[in-house]
Amino acid sequence: MSLPPSLLHTLESLKFQVKDAFWALSSCICQESAKVKINGRTFKIVKVLGEGGFSFVYLAQDEHSGRQFALKKIRCPSGNDDVRQAMREVEAYRRFKHPNIIRILDSAVVQDPAGDGQVVYLFLPLYRRGNLQDAINANVINGSQFPEREMLRYFKGTCEAIRAMHDYRAPIGTSTDPFSSRQNRSSNARPAANLPPGPQGHANEDEDEDEMFPHPEGDADGGYSYHGSGGGSNSGIPLMSREGETIYDGDEELDRIQRDAAKNDAHTGETELVPYAHRDLKPGNVMISDEGKPILMDFGSCMKARIAIDNRSQALLQQDIAAEQSTMAYRAPELFDVKTGVTLDEKVDIWSLGCTLFALAYSHSPFENIQTTEQGGSIAMAVMNARYKQPNSAYSQGLKNLIDSMLKVDPKQRPDIHQVIEMTDKVLQRLS
Numbered sequence: 001m002s003l004p005p006s007l008l009h010t011l012e013s014l015k016f017q018v019k020d021a022f023w024a025l026s027s028c029i030c031q032e033s034a035k036v037k038i039n040g041r042t043f044k045i046v047k048v049l050g051e052g053g054f055s056f057v058y059l060a061q062d063e064h065s066g067r068q069f070a071l072k073k074i075r076c077p078s079g080n081d082d083v084r085q086a087m088r089e090v091e092a093y094r095r096f097k098h099p100n101i102i103r104i105l106d107s108a109v110v111q112d113p114a115g116d117g118q119v120v121y122l123f124l125p126l127y128r129r130g131n132l133q134d135a136i137n138a139n140v141i142n143g144s145q146f147p148e149r150e151m152l153r154y155f156k157g158t159c160e161a162i163r164a165m166h167d168y169r170a171p172i173g174t175s176t177d178p179f180s181s182r183q184n185r186s187s188n189a190r191p192a193a194n195l196p197p198g199p200q201g202h203a204n205e206d207e208d209e210d211e212m213f214p215h216p217e218g219d220a221d222g223g224y225s226y227h228g229s230g231g232g233s234n235s236g237i238p239l240m241s242r243e244g245e246t247i248y249d250g251d252e253e254l255d256r257i258q259r260d261a262a263k264n265d266a267h268t269g270e271t272e273l274v275p276y277a278h279r280d281l282k283p284g285n286v287m288i289s290d291e292g293k294p295i296l297m298d299f300g301s302c303m304k305a306r307i308a309i310d311n312r313s314q315a316l317l318q319q320d321i322a323a324e325q326s327t328m329a330y331r332a333p334e335l336f337d338v339k340t341g342v343t344l345d346e347k348v349d350i351w352s353l354g355c356t357l358f359a360l361a362y363s364h365s366p367f368e369n370i371q372t373t374e375q376g377g378s379i380a381m382a383v384m385n386a387r388y389k390q391p392n393s394a395y396s397q398g399l400k401n402l403i404d405s406m407l408k409v410d411p412k413q414r415p416d417i418h419q420v421i422e423m424t425d426k427v428l429q430r431l432s
């Protein structure tokens with residue numbers, strides 16, 4: 001008897017999670033800690049920081065320099081499509097350069113020593129203070145609440161990160177992109193590299209080679225890592241294992257990346273608006289920097305925001321993608337029941353921002369703590385009817401209005417990101 005592919009995928013995921021959990025546990029219990037060798041360097045796995053569907057995030061320490069990183073390990077058991085999906089996340093990290101967006105230090109694709117597939121490693125800066133969900137959890141435990149000003153500061157920084165995505169501009173003619181949506185799944189187009197700054201002009205301001213991950217000698221001539229800062233012709237090409245064997249689907253892919261990079265190098269400076277949506281915005285995906293700055297992360301579901309839905313099968317595909325990649329309690333109503341004849345757009349993130357601000361204020365999403373069926377039936381109903389209520393609180397009326405303005409069922413009734421930032425500023429001004 002053959003099992004359906006979705007069930008096989010889940011079983012594979014479970015198998016790898018168990019292996020990784022065992023690895024993580026053994027690194028805690030055993031005297032000698034787990035080590036991993038990537039790009040010619042050895043890293044000590046200090047502890048597990050978090051886990052997701054197919055990934056684990058570890059605190060890793062470079063044995064050579066002593067520097068610590070967050071190392072995200074994504075298992076790709078079923079070959080290239082999973083690798084491609086993971087690489088979309090890498091590309092998105094490289095694409096949006098903004099002080100409130102996490103930057104990738106390096107990445108590598110290696111053969112999985114424990115299985116048939118590959119493993120994608122992402123090296124990210126370590127955020128020891130955790131994420132906004134951790135801060136919410138601490139509030140619950142301590143019976144405390146964010147002061148309004150602090151909460152709005154976190155919220156505004158998050159909005160500024162989202163603005164960089166919604167206002168993203170690409171050189172004209174280079175905006176074809178495989179992670180625009182899975183409608184293009186069969187297309188092999190790759191994202192163009194070295195794109196210019198977004199309209200806020202932040203794009204390259206924190207370009208700092210020192211922040212880059214240190215590389216062993218020999219990397220310069222075609223090594224095996226995948227640099228995050230996107231400089232020159234090094235535009236995301238070398239995806240090699242330690243042994244130098246190409247892991248990520250070969251020549252055709254490389255040709256295309258080089259062609260895209262060349263096209264970009266030659267571009268005249270004219271750009272066009274290509275809004276992207278994060279699509280999984282929630283407090284757990286906003287880290288807090290040592291200085292208390294909100295840092296948006298987890299770009300696994302990021303895609304081009306505007307998707308025309310011309311027929312039922314496109315609608316169902318978008319519904320499936322949203323169900324797989326975004327969190328129900330923060331998911332916009334138009335993604336629960338995608339209608340034919342509409343265009344999905346970046347307003348999906350505005351809804352999630354509304355849920356996020358609500359959660360910062362009241363410690364849970366407006367659509368959590370609802371009695372559900374196993375399929376999340378009544379959450380969907382509550383979301384699609386915007387059925388929620390703000391609890392009594394000492395927060396200002398301005399803040400409450402701001403939350404309500406974003407939680408409108410009709411995306412057209414929601415403010416855009418610029419209006420959200422303006423309204424946030426007004427509430428902040430009234431507090432001072």
Ligand SMILES: Nc1ncnc2c1ncn2[C@@H]1O[C@H](COP(=O)(O)OP(=O)(O)OP(=O)(O)O)[C@@H](O)[C@H]1O
Pocket residue numbers: 049050051052053054055056057070072124125126127128130131284285287297298300
């Ligand atoms: N740079 C970092 N510094 C510290 N902790 C991190 C970092 N990146 C991730 N984490 C921790 O790991 C957890 C999982 O990370 P991430 O959200 O990237 O994984 P994911 O597989 O995409 O998860 P999800 O299922 O939520 O999409 C985070 O919630 C956070 O606690």
